[in-house]
Amino acid sequence: MSQRYHSSVLHNRSSILPAGSTPPASGRSSPYPPAGQRFADDLEGQNDEAIEGLNAKVRMLKDLTIGIRDEVKDSAIQLSNMNDAFAETSGILSGTFRRMNNMASRQGCRWLWYIVFLIVVFWFFVVVWWFRR
Numbered sequence: 001m002s003q004r005y006h007s008s009v010l011h012n013r014s015s016i017l018p019a020g021s022t023p024p025a026s027g028r029s030s031p032y033p034p035a036g037q038r039f040a041d042d043l044e045g046q047n048d049e050a051i052e053g054l055n056a057k058v059r060m061l062k063d064l065t066i067g068i069r070d071e072v073k074d075s076a077i078q079l080s081n082m083n084d085a086f087a088e089t090s091g092i093l094s095g096t097f098r099r100m101n102n103m104a105s106r107q108g109c110r111w112l113w114y115i116v117f118l119i120v121v122f123w124f125f126v127v128v129w130w131f132r133r
Helices: 002-011 035-132
Strands: none
Touching: none
């Protein structure tokens, strides 16, 4: 008979619990949530923290890539300005070298005339010296 009473108690729990209450396993009669619910809430909180951390990292990467983009744009503008400055300097230097070459060719002719003049003068002195002897 005790076995029969024991099995009927297991099947009919409402007879041993006060009216209006539910078993503690459901978590409704306890002021604290059951362990499974607390574990799920903890995991949900950890997930929220991980999502916030990932959002912060994504924002940081976005700011970094925007900074890199701005730096590349500024560098491209600066390189373009330098290219223009070098082209202008190249034009100025080529004009300067052209004038120097023109002057050198005239100077070379002038030096050639000086050399011819000195040879003629030297020849004149040699001829005069030859006749004076």
